[in-house]
Amino acid sequence: MPASSIGGEALTFALNTATVVIGWGVVHWLSSNRDREKSRREMVAKSADALVEETNKIFVDARKYHTEQRDLALETKLKVDLQDLSNCARSLVMLSSDAALLATCRSLTRAYWKAITGGHFEDEHDGPLAQRCSQLELIAAQSLFLKQAFMNLKYQQWANA
Amino acid sequence: MQTVNVARDFTRFPSGRYKRNGATSGEAFREQFLEPPLLKGEDVTVELDGTLGYGSSFLEEAFGGAVRTTKLRPEKLLSHLRIVSSDDELVAEVKQYILEAKPSP
Numbered sequence: 720m721p722a723s724s725i726g727g728e729a730l731t732f733a734l735n736t737a738t739v740v741i742g743w744g745v746v747h748w749l750s751s752n753r754d755r756e757k758s759r760r761e762m763v764a765k766s767a768d769a770l771v772e773e774t775n776k777i778f779v780d781a782r783k784y785h786t787e788q789r790d791l792a793l794e795t796k797l798k799v800d801l802q803d804l805s806n807c808a809r810s811l812v813m814l815s816s817d818a819a820l821l822a823t824c825r826s827l828t829r830a831y832w833k834a835i836t837g838g839h840f841e842d843e844h845d846g847p848l849a850q851r852c853s854q855l856e857l858i859a860a861q862s863l864f865l866k867q868a869f870m871n872l873k874y875q876q877w878a879n880a
Numbered sequence: 881m882q883t884v885n886v887a888r889d890f891t892r893f894p895s896g897r898y899k900r901n902g903a904t905s906g907e908a909f910r911e912q913f914l915e916p917p918l919l920k921g922e923d924v925t926v927e928l929d930g931t932l933g934y935g936s937s938f939l940e941e942a943f944g945g946a947v948r949t950t951k952l953r954p955e956k957l958l959s960h961l962r963i964v965s966s967d968d969e970l971v972a973e974v975k976q977y978i979l980e981a982k983p984s985p
Contacts, residue, residue: 795893795932802933805967829969837936842901 760876763814766807767873770824771866773804774831778862781835785855789844801832811872820872827865834861881923881962884913887930894931897941906941914946918960928965928974940977947981954979 777800784793808828812821834857839848848855886894890913891904899907917924928934946961947954958978963971 798933798935802931805969809967825969829973833936833973836934837940840935840937842896842898842905843937 759814763811763876764873766811766814767869770804770807770869773800773807774862774866774869777801777804777831777835778858781858782855784835785839785844785848785858786850787847789846794841794844797835801835804828805832815872815876817872817875820868820875824865824868824872827861827868831858831861831865834858881925882917883925883927885927885930887927889913892931894934894938896935897937906938906943906945909938910942910945910949914942914961915949918946918950918952918957921960923960923962925962925964928963928967928970934970936973939974940981943974944977944981947978948984951983953983954981 777797780793780797780800784790784797805825805828808824811824815821834854838854839845884890886909890909894904894906894909896902896905897907899905899911902908913926914924943961943963946952947957950957952960958975961978963974965971
């Protein structure tokens with residue numbers, strides 16, 4: 720067999736091998752990216768669900784706090800839980816790049832905080848509020864807005880997919 | 881420029897509006913850390929991170945109350961005051977309390 724023929728076959732083999740390897744590399748990279756993106760979306764969704772649940776728990780505690788005699792332990796719990804909710808809402812930026820939705824989540828978390836602690840809180844608590852008072856209605860409204868914002872962030876993950 | 885870190889220099893558990901209800905109130909914080917430098921026209925930086933969490937009444941009395949007691953116009957007070965926090969919304973809320981406060985007559 721002439722040397723040029725052997726060299727040609729070797730070159731063909733090398734090119735075929737390189738093509739297979741590169742092709743495998745590209746497929747693997749694309750597949751990894753897809754899996755990573757899927758995991759990211761699921762993590763955002765899971766985080767949003769957890770934040771909705773936390774918002775609900777805080778709502779129950781807030782109603783109890785404002786409609787009963789002042790409870791110092793519950794007062795501390797509310798502050799800690801609201802701080803935690805705020806920290807978690809801000810941390811979502813590490814998972815999601817939906818800047819507008821994240822900003823809405825953060826500002827509504829703050830508004831929820833203000834609704835609960837902005838009046839009749841700590842040394843302003845002078846006895847139970849009536850069940851239908853405006854502050855309780857505000858807390859309920861802010862709770863709904865905040866939960867909707869978390870849900871919007873969750874659903875947007877699949878709208879972008 | 882003075883810097884006060886609320887959690888380190890005052891309390892990790894800020895609570896309440898008035899001193900009569902506790903030494904960790906917004907009024908106590910304002911009198912101890914904000915009024916002295918602001919009344920001298922000095923700048924002060926307040927670092928808010930690291931506490932258990934703030935009630936809105938603490939923040940309003942500490943910062944909105946600074947407008948009422950120093951009688952500085954809100955814009956003037958803000959020019960001497962720097963609020964630092966990893967929570968942008970908290971910083972915005974404090975600034976809002978300052979802007980909405982009215983100096984006492």
